[in-house]
Structure formats: structure tokens, C-alpha cells
Amino acid sequence: MSASPSPTAAVRALQAALAAEHAAVYGYGVAGAHLAGARQRAAARDWTAHQAARDTLAAMITALGAQPVEAATAYRLPFPVRNGAAAVMLAALLEDRVAAAYLGLVALGDARLRAFGARAVRAAALRAVGWRDRSLAFPGLELPAPEPAASAPGSASPSPGGTAGG
Amino acid sequence: MAQEATRRVVLAGAVSLPLVATGCSKGIGGLGTPPSPLPDVTILRDAIAGETLMISRYGAVMTAVPDQAGSLRPLLDQHREHLARLRARLVEPDAGRAPEHSPSASASSPEAQVPGTPAAARRYLRHAEQAAAQTLLTALTAAPPSLAQLLASIAASEASHALLLSPHRRGG
Numbered sequence: 639m640s641a642s643p644s645p646t647a648a649v650r651a652l653q654a655a656l657a658a659e660h661a662a663v664y665g666y667g668v669a670g671a672h673l674a675g676a677r678q679r680a681a682a683r684d685w686t687a688h689q690a691a692r693d694t695l696a697a698m699i700t701a702l703g704a705q706p707v708e709a710a711t712a713y714r715l716p717f718p719v720r721n722g723a724a725a726v727m728l729a730a731l732l733e734d735r736v737a738a739a740y741l742g743l744v745a746l747g748d749a750r751l752r753a754f755g756a757r758a759v760r761a762a763a764l765r766a767v768g769w770r771d772r773s774l775a776f777p778g779l780e781l782p783a784p785e786p787a788a789s790a791p792g793s794a795s796p797s798p799g800g801t802a803g804g
Numbered sequence: 805m806a807q808e809a810t811r812r813v814v815l816a817g818a819v820s821l822p823l824v825a826t827g828c829s830k831g832i833g834g835l836g837t838p839p840s841p842l843p844d845v846t847i848l849r850d851a852i853a854g855e856t857l858m859i860s861r862y863g864a865v866m867t868a869v870p871d872q873a874g875s876l877r878p879l880l881d882q883h884r885e886h887l888a889r890l891r892a893r894l895v896e897p898d899a900g901r902a903p904e905h906s907p908s909a910s911a912s913s914p915e916a917q918v919p920g921t922p923a924a925a926r927r928y929l930r931h932a933e934q935a936a937a938q939t940l941l942t943a944l945t946a947a948p949p950s951l952a953q954l955l956a957s958i959a960a961s962e963a964s965h966a967l968l969l970s971p972h973r974r975g976g
Contacts, residue, residue, distance in 0.1 A: 737960065744956040745949035756941050756956040763960035764967055773964035775882040776889070779957045 648751055649704045651742040652695055655758070658739035659692040660709035665732040668715065672725035681729060684765050688736070691758065726769050733766035737778035847947045848894050851955060854936050855887040858962075861932055864918045869925045876929070879965045886958045893951065923971065930969035937962040 666685035673681050696706035719728050740762065743755025763777035774780060862880040866873040919925045940959035944952040967973065 737957075741953045741956060744944065744953045747949075749945050752945055752952060753941070756944060756952075756959065759956050760937070760941075760960040760963045763964050767964045767967050772878065773882060773961055773968055775885040775961055776954075776957045777960040777964065779954070 648743075648746055648748060649699060649702050651746055651751070651755075652699050652702070653704070653707050654742050655736075655739045655755070656692060656695040656699065657707050658736045659688050659695060660707070661713055662688040662732045662736050663692055664709065664713045665715070665728055668719055669725035669729045669732075672719060673722055677722065677726065680768060681725070684729065684733075684768075687761075687765070730766050730769040733762045733769065734774075734777070734781050737762035737766070738781060741778040843946055844948050844951055845894070847943050847951065847955075848890060850943060851940065851958070852887065852890050852894065854939060855883055855890060855958075858883045858932060858936055859887060861918075861929060865925045865929060868918045868920055869922055872922050872925055879929075879968065882961055882965070886961065889954065890958075893954075926969045926971070930966045933962045933966040933969065937966065 663685065666681055666688060670678055670681035670685060699706040715728065716731060717724060717727070719725050737759045740755045740758040743751050744759065746752055746755070759778050763774065766777065767773055774782065859880065862876055862883065866876055866880070919928045937959040940955045940962070944955040944959070947955055
């Protein structure tokens, strides 16, 4: 029944992580535009980290013979980001979602992918601490609701938005 | 309880986790399988012991250095959440029925000397958190998928604690 499920499952998990990294790269671009000083430098550093992770994942997917998912042309933000406080919350939220995506790799049978995913969950959690200034009990498993803009309960995730011209 | 249920709903709803059938059910050569405890039970017991130990360490430090208690309590509370989540997975008469309030279970008492200064106490806990996270990262490689995910998440939480306990953290 289970002839060769592993490659597909691994690719699927990697693609989910890649999609989360695409969203993070986009989101950090938005966040960084509303930050200054040390916070902006931190956003730039984390943005670079996500770009590197994105490229790593794409290479891993290619190596498995699959086509890496591409970034969406636009992403719907979970709440309006018009100031530094919202930008910080967005960065923390992006890390939460990246952590959740990498947890998918931890469920795989491949020990290397598992360890890779677990390290990535940890890295995302640590970046989130940098933004949120507190820890979560279950990074990736629990997704705290975004705090600002309590008016947007249903859209806690950057999701692919309109395609052409909005 | 309700909180627990909510988290499970969040997990199921918000994260699409590709659970995979790991290839460990291929018991073809099952001639002499020894009647050892299931590996996931062992992993779970070890993780529970580790969390219990962390909780007792925090308790000891908060007693020895009371002015740190306020900043340490959120971290301690998260360890209690870890422990509760792990215990909930262990379907075992004895361990499951263990009284809630047994902070210093026999197998897990903190090291003899708990540092008496705030800086030393935080360093002590930071190192303990780092070690605990590393232990879980090692253990999860042999765990079944969903337990591996829980352990990875807890490891990330404990690494986060270590970061929050680092001396350069305040005012950053």
C-alpha cells in the first residue's frame, strides 16, 4: 500500500516550508519599511536569514526532482501595518508561521529532514523572541492571535492575494 | 482543559502538517523482538522527567533568589504547560495518576547547590534550558511523528527561555 510515500511527503513538507519563507521574505520587506534604527537592522538581518532559508529549501526541493513553489505576487497581511508596533507584531507572526511550517518536516521519517526542521523551528522561535520579547510555550503548535487590529480575526495568515492589478 | 482543547483545534486547523507513515512498521525480521517498552513511551518518560527537573530547578532558584521570581515565573509556567502536555500523552496508570503537586519527584531534584546571586542563577537556568533543548532535539529523531513535533516545539520554547535568560537580553 505504501510503495514509496516518502519522496512526495518530503517534497510536500518542504514546499510548505518554502511557501512560508516566501511569505516571510515579503512580510519582512513590509515590516522593515516601518521600522528604524536597531529594529530596522534586526528586520534586515532576519529578512536576509529568510532569503537564505528560501534558497536552501528551493535547492532541496530541486534536488528531489520537484519544482519549487514560487512566491505569490502579493500577500494579504493579517492586519494593517502602518507603524512600528504593527511591524514588530507582523515580524513575530511571520516567525510563528514559519515555525509551524517547519514542524511539518519534523513529522517526516527522514532523520536528516527531521533534524533540519527542528533546528529551523528553533531558529524561528528565537527570532520571534527578538520581536515579541517573550517566549511561547509551544512555538509552531500554538499560533497566538495577532494583537493589534483586533478587527481582523479571520485572517491571521499572509495568504496569496490578488493576481493582476488587484 | 478548555485551553487544551483550543490549542488542539488551533493545531488541527491552522497548520497543515503532513504526517507521514514512517517506515518503522516493517517488522519482517520480527523473529526475536524483545519485550522492551515501546520507544515512544521511553522517550515520553524521559521528556517528562526532564520537564519535572526543570520545574524543580526553577522552584529552587526562585526560593534562593526571590527577587528573580517575577521574571522567572512566566518561564516556569511554560514548563508546567510542557509537562502537562507531555503527561497527557502518557497513557499509563501510575504516571498518569501521579498527583499534580509533586514538584520534587524522587527522580528529579535539582543539583545540590543553587546559585545565590541573580546573575549566577540566571546563568544556571540558561545552561539548563540549553541542555534540555538539546536533549529533546536528540530524542525527537526516534520519536513517532506527532511526538517528534511536540518535542521540537518544546525544544524551541526552551531555547527561547535560554535566550531570554541571557545577560545581554535586558534593555535590548
